[in-house]
Amino acid sequence: AAAEPLCPVCGAAAERRLLEETVKRQLLDKLRLPERPSPGQHLPRAALNRALRRLQEGGTRTAPGDLERGYEIISFAETEPTSPSALGLQFQFSRTQDQDVHILQAQLWLYLRLPRDLVAALTLRIFLASGEGGLVGGNRTLLSERRLRAKGSGWRAFSLMPALQSFFEGQHGTLRLELESGGDGGDLVAFLNASRSQQPFLVAKAKVREPGHQVAKR
């Protein structure tokens, strides 16, 4: 400011620039982001609002003085049909190495259109795929198996706990799930509407212990 010519407007402009830079730096530091994100995929508003409504159901408020911070995350899947009765879902996560993440809840939301005249039962299995073979060749852990009875279209939630905790404790990066339909109820890919506005998504609630908040061992 001293370098600025002595005029009220210049001083105010200098203060404004300084404060805007401070806001940017504070937010990136506190959100632990190296730089501002540039969101790629444009989400249909309907998909965003629906997912946010799932988030409203009970939050993880951070109490003052809490050593762990509450996070709620919504991640939209990239879908990859691997056969008529199997579909791959991929989710991208990134976190800084020194954060200690504790998953409280994790649910996968799918929009299924089961024909009303579906006679046979349909079984849906959800696997966690890991290893380099991706969705086809790697090894798989069964996360959830359910016989779908209710006919008609609608959103259904499937819990992914406790396996998702192990994903976050181990590597991070790409979470690969594989959905597989069983029984003679027909093929999953035909029932699962993965259009843009009904894209499968994952809702997770977590507590993160920031570095430097390790409780001193007594």
Place this chain on the structure above:
Amino acid sequence: SLRCSQNSNLCCRKDYYVDFRDIGWNDWIIKPEGYQINYCVGQCPLHVAGSPGMASSFHTAVFNLVKANNVHASGHSCCVPTRRRPLSVLYFDRNSNIVKTDIPDMIVDACGCS
């Protein structure tokens, strides 16, 4: 605490609101629309040291110490935040996931002299 005004240079809280559209960050921060970056500014001559602190007894204690130790009168204490609140943020992270979290102690609600 005092909100800053023209006719006082005592320790006070200066309110400042930055709209995320003005800094081009509204494309990745979904909520809120902006951030109240208040800050503390102003003088803290000794006779107000420790006020409006956490409790009036704090001011009395500080003032007694000053007198008892005959601290040089021109000394000053510092104008600092005495109460802050969290900022709840909903934003897109670098993988286009939607993240909601509360950042503690982000908004200065009150200022006082240390």
